[in-house]
Amino acid sequence: xxxxxxxxxxxxxxxGLYALIAVGVTLIYTVMGMMNFAxxxxxxxxxxxxxxxxxxxxxxxxxAALATGIAIAMLAERVAFRPVRDADLSAQLVTSLAVATILxxxxxxxxxxxxxxxxxxxxxxxxxxxxxxxxxxxxxxxxALTLAVLFGLGWLLxxxxxxxxxxxxxxxxxxxxxxxxxxxxxxxxxxxISGALAAMVGVLIVMQTGQVSxxxxxxxxxVGFIAVVIGGFGRISGAVVGGLVLGALSSLLGxxxxxxxxxxxxxxxxxxxxxxxxxxxxxxxxxxxxxARV
Amino acid sequence: MSGRGLRSPASxxxxxxxxxxxxxxxxxxxxxGTAAFADTVTLILCNLVVVLxxxxxIGNSGVYSFGQLGFAAGGAYVAAxxxxxxxxxxxxxxxxxxxxxxxxxxxxxxxxxAAGATGLLAAVxxxxxxxxxxxxxxxxxxxxxxxxxxxxxxxxKVTGGSSGLVSIPTTTGIGSAAxxxxxxxxxxxxxxxxxxxxxxxxxxEDEVAARSIxxxxxxxxxxxxTISAMLCAVGGALAVHQSGTLSPKTFxxxxxxxxxxxxxxxxxxxxxxxxxxxxxxxxxxELLRNLEEGASVLGLFSIGETPGLAAIxxxxxxxxxxxxxxxxxxxxxxxxxxxxxxxxxxxxxxPSPSAAERAQxxxxxxxAAGLRAEGISLAFSGLRVLKGLELELAPGEALGLIGPNGxxxxxxVNVLSGFQSPDSGNVLLDGAAVTxxxxxxLARAGLGRTFQAALPFAGLTVxxxxxxxxxxxxxxxxxxxxxxxxxxxxxxxxxQAQSPAGLQPPGNQRLLGIAxxxxxxxxxxxxxxxxxxxDDEECGxxxxxxxxxxxxxxxxxxxxxHDMNVVMDLCSRVQVLDDGETVAxxxxxxxxxxxxxxxxxxxxxxxxxxHA
Numbered sequence: 001x002x003x004x005x006x007x008x009x010x011x012x013x014x015x016g017l018y019a020l021i022a023v024g025v026t027l028i029y030t031v032m033g034m035m036n037f038a039x040x041x042x043x044x045x046x047x048x049x050x051x052x053x054x055x056x057x058x059x060x061x062x063x064a065a066l067a068t069g070i071a072i073a074m075l076a077e078r079v080a081f082r083p084v085r086d087a088d089l090s091a092q093l094v095t096s097l098a099v100a101t102i103l104x105x106x107x108x109x110x111x112x113x114x115x116x117x118x119x120x121x122x123x124x125x126x127x128x129x130x131x132x133x134x135x136x137x138x139x140x141x142x143x144a145l146t147l148a149v150l151f152g153l154g155w156l157l158x159x160x161x162x163x164x165x166x167x168x169x170x171x172x173x174x175x176x177x178x179x180x181x182x183x184x185x186x187x188x189x190x191x192x193i194s195g196a197l198a199a200m201v202g203v204l205i206v207m208q209t210g211q212v213s214x215x216x217x218x219x220x221x222x223v224g225f226i227a228v229v230i231g232g233f234g235r236i237s238g239a240v241v242g243g244l245v246l247g248a249l250s251s252l253l254g255x256x257x258x259x260x261x262x263x264x265x266x267x268x269x270x271x272x273x274x275x276x277x278x279x280x281x282x283x284x285x286x287x288x289x290x291x292a293r294v
Numbered sequence: 295m296s297g298r299g300l301r302s303p304a305s306x307x308x309x310x311x312x313x314x315x316x317x318x319x320x321x322x323x324x325x326x327g328t329a330a331f332a333d334t335v336t337l338i339l340c341n342l343v344v345v346l347x348x349x350x351x352i353g354n355s356g357v358y359s360f361g362q363l364g365f366a367a368g369g370a371y372v373a374a375x376x377x378x379x380x381x382x383x384x385x386x387x388x389x390x391x392x393x394x395x396x397x398x399x400x401x402x403x404x405x406x407x408a409a410g411a412t413g414l415l416a417a418v419x420x421x422x423x424x425x426x427x428x429x430x431x432x433x434x435x436x437x438x439x440x441x442x443x444x445x446x447x448x449x450x451k452v453t454g455g456s457s458g459l460v461s462i463p464t465t466t467g468i469g470s471a472a473x474x475x476x477x478x479x480x481x482x483x484x485x486x487x488x489x490x491x492x493x494x495x496x497x498x499e500d501e502v503a504a505r506s507i508x509x510x511x512x513x514x515x516x517x518x519x520t521i522s523a524m525l526c527a528v529g530g531a532l533a534v535h536q537s538g539t540l541s542p543k544t545f546x547x548x549x550x551x552x553x554x555x556x557x558x559x560x561x562x563x564x565x566x567x568x569x570x571x572x573x574x575x576x577x578x579x580e581l582l583r584n585l586e587e588g589a590s591v592l593g594l595f596s597i598g599e600t601p602g603l604a605a606i607x608x609x610x611x612x613x614x615x616x617x618x619x620x621x622x623x624x625x626x627x628x629x630x631x632x633x634x635x636x637x638x639x640x641x642x643x644x645p646s647p648s649a650a651e652r653a654q655x656x657x658x659x660x661x662a663a664g665l666r667a668e669g670i671s672l673a674f675s676g677l678r679v680l681k682g683l684e685l686e687l688a689p690g691e692a693l694g695l696i697g698p699n700g701x702x703x704x705x706x707v708n709v710l711s712g713f714q715s716p717d718s719g720n721v722l723l724d725g726a727a728v729t730x731x732x733x734x735x736l737a738r739a740g741l742g743r744t745f746q747a748a749l750p751f752a753g754l755t756v757x758x759x760x761x762x763x764x765x766x767x768x769x770x771x772x773x774x775x776x777x778x779x780x781x782x783x784x785x786x787x788x789x790q791a792q793s794p795a796g797l798q799p800p801g802n803q804r805l806l807g808i809a810x811x812x813x814x815x816x817x818x819x820x821x822x823x824x825x826x827x828x829d830d831e832e833c834g835x836x837x838x839x840x841x842x843x844x845x846x847x848x849x850x851x852x853x854x855x856h857d858m859n860v861v862m863d864l865c866s867r868v869q870v871l872d873d874g875e876t877v878a879x880x881x882x883x884x885x886x887x888x889x890x891x892x893x894x895x896x897x898x899x900x901x902x903x904x905h906a
Contacts, residue, residue, distance in 0.1 A: 101609030
């Protein structure tokens with residue numbers, strides 16, 4: 001019983017982390033229709049901020065990580081993505097691939113291509129006793145952060161003017177522009193929020209794994225993409241569901257898979273979504289509408 | 295029609311010979327240098343085979359796949375394990391089936407088997423992958439790449455695990471690499487100019503329009519995906535027999551980025567682009583790598599060891615290309631299509647088809663029972679758009695469908711052509727129930743349509759974008775060209791045959807939409823506002839063209855049109871819709887006199903005015 005409860009909490013925590021990644025990917029997709037490969041590097045660079053500032057108080061380092069995430073996302077938008085804003089999906093995807101390659105290798109060249117270890121503060125590496133369960137503090141933190149972010153985003157999108165503008169831009173970008181929505185501002189803010197989310201994810205991953213590497217963003221960005229696809233493109237709620245499903249699946253497979261198959265967990269986790277798409281090409285929450293644009 | 299192709303023989307020859315010459319030149323240059331230089335050039339040519347493989351899928355479909363390097367990896371592993379001496383194979387991969395472990399095949403045979411096995415894998419894996427949406431394919435293929443990596447790196451006893459394989463025979467020389475590059479150029483060009491290649495390019499230009507001429511998206515993508523995977527496998531097999539070592543990382547994300555950069559920099563849509571891009575990027579890459587190793591530049595200054603410099607350069611090149619030159623160095627054109635060369639090589643006019651070639655068999659009136667809609671109802675989130683509509687279009691008849699904006703005319707055409715499933719009601723095509731059929735299936739069954747927007751196949755030439763209509767419903771390439779020539783003649787667009795469809799003026803693009811629907815040989819043709827944006831003279835020509843079509847082909851035409859002159863000129867019957875219901879049906883004169891019709895138009899426009 002406690003084993004089951006324990007693995008459910010693990011599953012929920014990993015699902016929460018994946019949901020945060022997926023929401024970051026979706027935010028950018030909704031305002032400019034781009035699947036952003038560089039989201040993985042928006043996760044990786046803030047993680048390196050923790051590594052570089054390892055001597056400083058942890059709160060300061062986390063603050064710097066958040067600032068890094070926001071800054072790099074906004075910079076990438078201004079320099080690389082704005083010029084291809086009106087290009088097709090493929091062109092945008094390839095552009096983001098270029099940005100990802102550049103950022104990844106700048107870190108390889110300036111720090112090291114190999115992984116570096118980063119110590120997590122004692123508080124997050126310990127566990128708390130809840131009834132008969134021993135829950136890692138990091139999982140509690142992840143879940144709390146996920147909930148806070150989702151409520152915060154919900155408030156921003158549905159209760160503020162900038163949220164209204166973002167939703168309008170997501171619905172019909174040109175029309176929103178004609179009606180006075182400032183496109184540059186809306187997109188910049190979406191990137192800033194997405195960068196902040198990615199930074200949180202980066203910090204959580206570092207605390208979990210205790211290390212940083214230039215390619216550490218690759219798996220998270222794929223996780224984010226797949227969560228977005230199985231959740232149904234362009235919906236925050238879909239991204240959350242997709243992230244939770246994927247995270248829970250991965251976590252439970254890790255626990256219950258026979259030993260011989262554990263190394264192939266990623267292969268199984270990344271194959272199943274394709275199975276979902278065969279049955280529901282529009283994703284779990286996506287609607288069939290909008291497929292035919294005639 | 296004298297020419298067998300869609301392009302003049304001279305242009306086709308130039309498109310083939312220029313990339314082949316580039317390959318031969320590269321190989322000759324490599325062979326004349328040091329052994330190390332020859333090795334580098336050999337690897338570049340192996341890369342070229344992979345990039346040409348990418349071109350077949352990405353270039354023609356316009357959809358990025360990150361999975362093709364997974365197939366290169368597959369090909370490399372199969373070829374390596376089939377050629378390694380048994381004594382090494384047993385040591386590195388103890389659980390490999392004995393048949394494979396013992397095999398010590400020749401390089402050629404192992405390469406062919408690698409291509410075959412990988413092609414099979416691609417067909418099986420591609421079936422679900424190609425079913426996912428255009429948006430999802432880059433992601434699901436990326437997932438496939440990671441799955442391949444994960445399996446190769448962890449299935450130690452069969453693949454050698456993450457440490458990889460060594461002692462693989464090094465049999466690929468610069469000659470065989472160049473030969474295979476040449477083969478890949480021919481395959482890629484042949485596919486691009488095949489009926490299937492044209493159908494896939496049509497889906498790249500416009501998915502919806504492609505479906506309306508009978509093109510099944512998944513089928514065309516799957517074929518290209520498989521051919522592409524086989525070429526990538528050949529490239530992988532060649533490369534592994536050049537370097538002699540192999541690890542799961544050899545063909546993983548970094549290699550994906552490199553090969554995609556090569557394709558994009560050259561221009562993904564053309565085979566020439568794949569060749570030029572590979573050579574250009576490889577050259578820059580080698581220069582940067584030399585810098586990384588600390589070589590001095592022109593003896594002026596020296597740069598210390600900088601890991602990742604080549605990759606940063608690659609990323610920058612890719613970024614700059616996307617921003618400044620999105621069509622790549624080749625502009626997406628083949629050698630025979632470039633600038634002055636193009637004007638010299640292309641004849642201005644296609645020969646007009648003879649009268650005998652124009653003659654088409656008229657459909658047997660006995661089997662043609664007409665296109666019928668029975669009790670069609672449809673609601674969008676509660677809003678009832680069609681309310682039990684009836685419609686009948688007889689063979690050889692021209693029926694006008696008119697009504698105020700929002701009456702449901704286009705929605706009805708979408709239901710008839712399969713783009714929208716009705717909530718209830720039936721569609722009958724010559725007596726057969728076709729409700730719920732896909733647009734592509736209906737197109738192949740003889741239902742053609744156009745759209746309010748022209749939806750041109752902008753990247754194809756005028757004649758190609760018409761011929762692909764015939765290819766869409768399964769007509770062979772040669773016959774499709776004849777049909778296109780006939781249609782071009784009818785529409786008086788012959789002198790535009792070889793110019794890009796995307797550069798035509800709006801009126802012509804509208805005609806092209808009709809032309810490609812005609813090329814499918816429809817028995818029923820649904821036209822959604824074909825005269826919109828045309829001036830009086832052009833409207834007159836349009837009516838004459840459509841009248842000729844009805845007389846010669848005996849096909850029924852359903853015409854949605856706001857220009858009443860066009861409707862009155864062409865249609866023997868008119869059906870008036872308002873608010874999802876039929877208000878009147880009759881001859882144009884009857885309908886014009888019908889008070890209900892007058893009210894539908896004036897009444898709703900007054901009501902709308904009051905609400906505005």
